[in-house]
Amino acid sequence: MLKLEDVTVHYGATVAVDKVSLQVEEGEFVTLIGSNGAGKSSTLRAISGLEPVVSGRITFEGAPITNGKPQHIIERGIAHCPEGRRVFPHLSVRENLEMGAYRRKDRQAIRDDVERMFDRFPRLRERTAQPAGTLSGGEQQMLAIARALMSRPRLIMFDEPSLGLAPNFVEQVFELVTEIRAGGTTVLMVEQNAYAALELCDRSYLLETGNVVLQGSAQEMRENPDIRKAYLGG
């Protein structure tokens, strides 16, 4: 479904992503793991069209999307739930959801989808008119995920969805991601918490300083001695 071939991304003068190749099949749950600064976020940002790809190719469902404009990427069915939630702080919860459907034209269906999100996230319904910036971190993450779903994506990318959340919210977020995938949406997730990532996903790629150094099924990765030592605490 999504294929990256030798994708290179620069971040200022440094190489953030160095000839990364990876693939996500339809219906799969794939994770990118690795430490801070390994190039995981930059990879997602390059797919979304937020960072220029210096060399290499990105294709989605066979069509080239390398250096596509962000608005065209989302129209093709790729949603991005960014690191740090990035909800619009002074827009109301409802307006945030509406912004998620910005590229869609089907007004009635958008309204129905907003209702559906409120059914799914009752805490957001209670805060419909509240500015998103006044929500708790966990609620903001729910909103960020709901906003990404509002574009009706076929592939959804999560960037560190558990970062900075209280433990009970972390569990909720991971449950939600699993649910979304079970609903038929393909998932590509960046996660520093390798333990959780490898519990949930089908396949995983380990990135170090911009390179894919290891890849395999979740089980293979969990059992790999290097990963156990460096990322799973022995």
Add this chain to the structure above:
Amino acid sequence: MDQFLQHIVNALVLGSTYALLGIGLTLIFGIMRVVNFAHGELYAFGAYVSYALVSLLGLNYFGSVLLAGMLGLLLGAAIEFLLLRRCKLENIDEVMLIMIGLMIIMQNAELLLWGGVAKVVPTPFAQESITIGGIYLSPTRLFVFCAAVVLLIAFYLIIERSRLGLAMRATFQDRDAAKIVGVNVGSIYTLTFALGSCMAAVTGALLAPVFVVAPTMGDLASLKAFAIVILGGLGNIPGAALGGFALAAIEEFGSGYISTAYRDALGFLAILIVMVIRPQGLFAIKERVG
């Protein structure tokens, strides 16, 4: 008492046009982070368009205001598309130099085209003031006030109620997140600059029969627009509207009760005091658009 009420009426009329001028500038700064030194020149542009249409081509004043607004919209879009789009908005120095350059070019173009002699745009209204309970108000100024209030409301509705306004506010609050949900940030910038420029041009055209039209009018308009925007808090739209009325009140009451000669100086003195005491602006709660 009559004198006091007269000052209030004058401040409201002047304030409504200051508010129009200020919100255009604050919108551009708030969303694009561009300090638009040419804002006053767009105001002058509107006034000259009105002069050309009314005095030279014999069009009526109302039509000239409408056309000035439309031409301001187009000119603003062209400036964004031809100049600003080509540079990184993060390079504040570069953008400032470009805007200062544009200001100089526009001002000299006015001088070249129309000469240095001030022009008068005839008003379509009666010259005699309306008198209500000892307060005088010329019909022209009454019209300017009404038109400005209508435009302020229209602007508010665009920002707060329309899909475009929602995208503008979202872009201001988080540019990357706006891109992620599919906002074409480039066209939002073009529309923002166009809308801000349109507001300035309309203000200039509206006021053309009230003041005289001269190539230096843009300078003072720019200065005042900045004063208004600083009073209200940079990027704060309701703040800029209130700032417009506040500056007008300071000028009006200052010149009425202290000295007419120091009218403009008093306004700027107030800005200095605000910058020392409340640098975030009089009405700023948080930095935001809308």
